[in-house]
């Protein structure tokens with residue numbers, strides 16, 4: 001057997017590691033048992049008209065001194081391009097069921113000023129509308145996931161919006177789109193039919209929503225000829241906001257016997273890591289106890305996805321309908337001094353670990369979970385990016401999304417290991433989590449999270465079906481669980497290279513406490 005020793009350079013990451021003897025964990029990756037594709041859409045983003053999520057965070061207007069392209073911040077676009085964002089959900093959220101698309105088209109100085117009653121009661125200038133959103137999606141190389149207004153809109157209004165965006169023939173609406181600057185039909189990859197229709201989207205029962213769903217699914221059409229067949233727009237129904245499965249039962253039961261005249265391709269579920277409402281956990285200045293409570297809460301995603309998937313399996317054993325986790329992430333108390341309606345919070349190493357655990361859950365359920373959208377992309381909740389006027393900083397969560405890019409559309413490969421336990425007070429967590437995948441070029445990717453905030457782990461891995469030529473890796477960790485990146489110190493939580501030893505089909509590496517490590521192995 002050919003033995004190769006590959007050792008990359010050890011850099012300062014180790015400086016944060018306490019002098020604790022590392023426990024050894026055996027891990028096995030079996031390439032002969034490849035599973036489902038990890039759909040790139042699980043790395044989707046969500047951008048709502050909420051606080052500074054759009055205005056200031058993405059949109060500064062063409063006359064701004066902040067460098068922009070047609071009003072969209074260049075720094076934010078460049079950062080998002082690096083994430084290969086597969087889709088962006090817009091305009092909400094609760095905002096979607098207040099949104100009337102005609103307010104957001106036409107000359108900027110003629111746009112009407114409306115209100116944003118859900119989020120701070122501020123004026124909505126409507127300067128960021130359909131064309132600006134499509135421009136954003138195009139600039140970052142992503143796809144549009146449009147949520148239409150079911151709560152306070154009509155099927156006709158939504159149908160006309162889709163005609164406006166997608167008709168290639170010279171209808172009056174398509175000509176209006178051309179007059180407003182875009183002659184070609186837009187592509188709308190995904191259509192969300194309402195948002196949280198059981199709450200802010202209209203307080204409907206599942207049966208009432210189902211009637212609406214059938215009507216919207218029938219009449220809200222995509223006319224773009226380029227979206228026929230495999231490129232068809234995927235319609236996503238509102239699903240539940242917790243592990244309760246009654247709503248899912250109603251929709252999926254109807255789906256099983258659905259007529260030709262309506263259809264869905266996805267059922268959404270929303271699940272925030274919040275522990276209890278209203279959100280009260282601080283996003284900064286916490287210790288190991290709050291770290292453990294939040295991670296315990298986030299791991300409930302596993303149970304939620306398992307329960308909802310089981311109901312879907314009953315009515316859709318062929319798994320035609322995807323479970324779309326189109327709002328997820330940590331929701332903490334608003335930062336002191338901010339508008340509570342703007343949902344402003346910091347983003348720490350804890351959030352990076354939380355993101356890795358959720359992405360791992362989605363990847364393990366890849367046969368059913370084929371789309372997810374973290375809330376939200378910029379300046380709101382568990383954001384990728386935080387801005388303040390001309391300043392921008394990339395969060396620890398951003399770093400995880402960047403490190404996980406190779407998992408997009410890669411094939412899931414099972415990993416077995418004894419996770420062990422980390423206990424803090426009355427909370428027990430798995431101390432380790434891991435996923436693996438093979439990309440289109442044959443590279444094997446391994447992501448391992450060490451949840452333990454104080455103790456490192458020595459990994460010894462058996463690689464079944466691969467004897468790699470080389471291995472490289474990077475680790476994300478920081479001095480404390482609540483370490484954050486700030487405008488003044490933007491590189492506190494950034495990935496650093498990690499040494500990996502490979503010998504034949506065995507791999508060895510040391511994981512820092514409270515870290516996420518991604519390794520690539522080349523055959």
Ligand code: AHR
Pocket residue numbers: 048092093094095195196327375376381
């Ligand atoms: O992401 C913030 C809000 O959370 C969304 O607008 C809503 O759908 C959910 O309740």
